[in-house]
Amino acid sequence: MAVIDINADLGEGFGIWTLGDDPALLDVVTSANVACGFHAGDPLIMRQVCAGAVARGVTIGAQVSYRDLAGFGRREMDVAAPELTAEVLYQLAALDGIARAEGGRVAYVKPHGALYNRIARDRVQARAVTEAVHAYDPALPLLTLPGSAVYEVADGLTIVAECFADRAYTPAGALVPRREPGAVVHDPETVVERAVRMAVEGTVVAVDGSEIALNARSLCVHGDTAGAVELARAVRSALHEAGVKTEPFA
Template sequence: MAGIDLNADLGEGFGVWRLGDDDAMLEIVTSANVACGFHAGDPAGLMRVCRTAAERGVRIGAQVSYRDLAGFGRRFIDVAPEDLVADVVYQIGALQALAHAAGGAVSYVKPHGALYNTIVANREQAAAMAEAVRLVDAGFPVLGMAGSVFFDEAASRGLRTVGEAFADRAYTPDGRLVSRREPGAVLHDPAQIAERVVTMVSAGQVTAIDGSLIPIEVESVCVHGDSPGAVQIAAAVRDRLSGAGVEIGSFC
């Protein structure tokens, strides 16, 4: 069976407020989507995460967002394309400096939260996101949803696209993520989630919230770092994939 990357959103604490167990997750995942300060994260904490990731050989990705600390980046913002380009360039640059100072390097880019979901279909913002990555480094892969207009815009600029699936999020019949405002949007049972991920990877399909089977393209699986029981879920996913003969390794 083909290899797979495991990624998690990390560095999302702020000051004295801690969110998730970054150290434990960095023992499990192969790629770390590190916050860049717009939806979460403070400089000292982000540098610590980058240092630990570098020490453990975990790839560092810039997880860019709308400028929305109060909403954790989960609220849509109708930002002008030129402003979004500048915001994304700024965030990637900030994390590049922190990662470099910590002995590591940024290897890829992933949008967060509302920005991630918006650019599945919003071509104007998708183009701005892709253009920002190209301006910083056209060699950076972008992590996102296969079939999205973001991937179209990224590919048209020569960027490598990496299809992602979510271990603990429910899917709609059209292949999008169920809104967190809806019941059943987030899954919590480690064994159920782990089995689901094996099906995603081995069969290229996932059961949608209405019970239908939908195709899914996946090179990387996201195991959220801030969910209840996140470490247990991530460990169960990794163990089950390994047990199924799947090689675990970063995509870049």
């Protein structure tokens, strides 16, 4: 039986501003990537999402990012390696403290947005992130793209491959940048079909029609798109109908 984790980015509001339906998505996903305050989220939201995850048995992950509230963490930044390591460590420790206060803990780390894409190709920035995880808890898995530069600098960390049902892929296996047309797949039927293929066959069709091997253990469904909850429910239902078991990787 194929087994896959379903993760989503949660806690991405800030103050009076809300984004997505965290409680509803927590009823669907098996892992929650919780924003740690640098691209979105604040202490109250972090606490609410952690409490909701613990109540539902959903695994908590730290969604660390560049310090970029205004750009939602999607603007690439040149941050010196020691500073980036410290900032990732800061976010990880903050969320884990809140999670533990709610009876849970951070069980993995997933970089967000521009940082996620940068460390897939940049060994220096990738090492800065892995050093932060090592410093905090080397047992924590790190979620990234298959073939990411993170694998080259893991230094003993557990690296888990992730796939995206609603994102377009380049022939090289990278995500098509969001600024380019067609980067996000909006058709629900197509997203569901891709999710099942990723879980069952371990492949995805790139924008040029070529087939890419993924062999991912976790599948991301974005929580900040229109109809996100209904789409996540449809993905999970289709996976179960295809005989795929959904459970956390961490």
